[in-house]
Amino acid sequence: MDLLIQLFSGLRWQDIVDILLNSYILFRLYVLFRGTNVIRMIMAIAMLWMLERLAVSMGLIVTSWAMQGIIAAAALIVIIVFRNEIASVLQTRNFKSFFWGIPQRQIQTPVDIIVESVYELARRKLGALIVLPLKKGIESVVQSGIPWQGKLSREMLLSIFWHGTPVHDGATIIQGDRIVEVAAILPLSKRGDLPSYFGTRHRAAVGLAEKTDALVIVVSEERGHVTVFKDESAVTISDNIELARVLREHAGEADAPAGLTSHTIELGAVALICLACITGIWFSFARGLETLVTLEVPVEFMNRDPKMEIFAASASSVRLQLSGSGTLIKSVRPDQVKVKLNLANAVAGRNQVPIARDSIALPPGIQLKQVDPQALEVTLDLPVEKTLPVQPDWTGKLDAGLILEDVRMVPDTVKVVGGSLMLENIQTIYTEKIPLDGIATGGTATVSVVLQPSSLKLEDGRANRVDVIYKVRKRPDAAF
Numbered sequence: 001m002d003l004l005i006q007l008f009s010g011l012r013w014q015d016i017v018d019i020l021l022n023s024y025i026l027f028r029l030y031v032l033f034r035g036t037n038v039i040r041m042i043m044a045i046a047m048l049w050m051l052e053r054l055a056v057s058m059g060l061i062v063t064s065w066a067m068q069g070i071i072a073a074a075a076l077i078v079i080i081v082f083r084n085e086i087a088s089v090l091q092t093r094n095f096k097s098f099f100w101g102i103p104q105r106q107i108q109t110p111v112d113i114i115v116e117s118v119y120e121l122a123r124r125k126l127g128a129l130i131v132l133p134l135k136k137g138i139e140s141v142v143q144s145g146i147p148w149q150g151k152l153s154r155e156m157l158l159s160i161f162w163h164g165t166p167v168h169d170g171a172t173i174i175q176g177d178r179i180v181e182v183a184a185i186l187p188l189s190k191r192g193d194l195p196s197y198f199g200t201r202h203r204a205a206v207g208l209a210e211k212t213d214a215l216v217i218v219v220s221e222e223r224g225h226v227t228v229f230k231d232e233s234a235v236t237i238s239d240n241i242e243l244a245r246v247l248r249e250h251a252g253e254a255d256a257p258a259g260l261t262s263h264t265i266e267l268g269a270v271a272l273i274c275l276a277c278i279t280g281i282w283f284s285f286a287r288g289l290e291t292l293v294t295l296e297v298p299v300e301f302m303n304r305d306p307k308m309e310i311f312a313a314s315a316s317s318v319r320l321q322l323s324g325s326g327t328l329i330k331s332v333r334p335d336q337v338k339v340k341l342n343l344a345n346a347v348a349g350r351n352q353v354p355i356a357r358d359s360i361a362l363p364p365g366i367q368l369k370q371v372d373p374q375a376l377e378v379t380l381d382l383p384v385e386k387t388l389p390v391q392p393d394w395t396g397k398l399d400a401g402l403i404l405e406d407v408r409m410v411p412d413t414v415k416v417v418g419g420s421l422m423l424e425n426i427q428t429i430y431t432e433k434i435p436l437d438g439i440a441t442g443g444t445a446t447v448s449v450v451l452q453p454s455s456l457k458l459e460d461g462r463a464n465r466v467d468v469i470y471k472v473r474k475r476p477d478a479a480f
């Protein structure tokens with residue numbers, strides 16, 4: 001339970017959209033290929049993929065490598081072997097049905113036309129083999145005959161099975177209200193318990209019925225009987241009404257009234273399975289493969305006393321070690337990670353401010369492993385202005401015979417801004433070092449003043465430049 005809470009905690013709205021969107025795409029793929037062999041192969045590949053993930057998580061290197069190869073080969077096989085089935089699914093669906101709605105499995109089959117034609121064929125002793133596929137595809141077991149795409153009519157059926165027609169041999173396949181194929185070759189059953197009068201036409205019907213969920217009607221050329229094959233059963237029907245009932249029952253699911261039909265239950269279950277699969281895949285990507293990353297994040301200071309200013313901080317950024325799945329870690333943008341230190345309790349002077357977990361904002365799914373440093377020293381003070389005299393900071397030595405006669409600073413004072421505590425201890429401000437070596441005559445040195453500590457600032461708009469005007473003269477006692 002704890003594990004579940006941990007897994008689902010921090011789920012972002014983007015993650016929920018991600019899972020729902022992909023579950024819907026998977027569900028639409030199922031709806032599109034429902035009843036075909038393609039969907040069964042895709043499910044088998046999905047199972048293999050899950051096993052492959054399991055092998056990876058268990059560290060079975062060769063097994064996962066081999067499974068990857070099998071999955072790639074299986075995907076290729078699906079495309080090659082089922083290309084006709086894929087093409088026919090894509091051709092028979094309109095653009096809207098890719099995204100919305102549940103396409104009817106079958107357009108209503110005109111049962112009466114079939115019944116009427118079948119008994120007419122029987123009366124005329126014209127042998128016939130008619131296939132009405134249902135959910136499962138038949139493409140993988142039927143050797144394709146001649147594509148037809150003609151609207152079903154009594155006349156068309158009679159003419160197809162008329163002896164003089166080149167297409168009368170083999171089976172005619174009806175989908176919805178169309179004859180889609182003629183002269184198709186069905187798989188012969190190998191059953192040994194079939195009646196002796198079942199020749200190849202009947203065996204072909206038995207063969208297809210046992211391999212698929214199609215219903216097959218045979219009109220015997222020899223006896224003029226009409227036999228219906230479905231699954232394991234073979235029923236000879238001599239009554240129009242009974243045949244119509246059987247055919248309607250076969251196509252029943254497509255015509256079933258709205259409500260909680262097995263069809264609705266099936267789609268509901270598939271929708272849940274899609275959601276579960278995508279959630280599982282999402283977690284394996286988003287929460288698996290823990291990755292560590294170290295980020296240098298600038299610190300923001302919050303809630304300080306408005307009268308005070310931050311004059312110094314031991315660091316302006318902190319190093320955060322973060323962990324999360326590789327995918328999430330890669331998607332982290334620097335602006336999503338923030339360190340905000342609360343200075344509400346800070347006082348004038350030096351403050352030790354710990355970097356607590358709640359002062360760090362992380363994107364969901366990312367965990368904090370380490371913070372370095374764990375606290376910052378922040379110096380707060382009341383900013384004040386102070387005028388300080390400027391003194392030159394001479395360095396080196398004048399020539400032995402020279403002395404500095406007069407030194408004047410322009411300006412001789414500067415106004416600085418700094419913390420009140422700090423400025424209490426500063427009485428003078430010095431220029432940068434001015435070398436005396438090599439000076440032979442008077443002159444002017446333009447230098448800057450040293451603002452130490454660095455939080456010390458010159459008053460607003462003031463350029464850091466002072467002129468040191470000096471005169472040099474010979475020592476009266478110097479030897480010439």
Ligand SMILES: Nc1ncnc2c1ncn2[C@@H]1O[C@H](COP(=O)(O)OP(=O)(O)OP(=O)(O)O)[C@@H](O)[C@H]1O
Nearest residue numbers: 127169170171185186199200201202204220221222
């Ligand atoms: N595998 C097959 N797929 C499709 N049609 C087949 C297949 N084998 C045979 N047929 C059809 O069955 C016809 C042969 O029927 P055959 O007389 O052998 O069977 P039967 O079961 O005795 O039928 P009938 O009672 O009509 O004579 C072929 O001309 C052909 O049209």
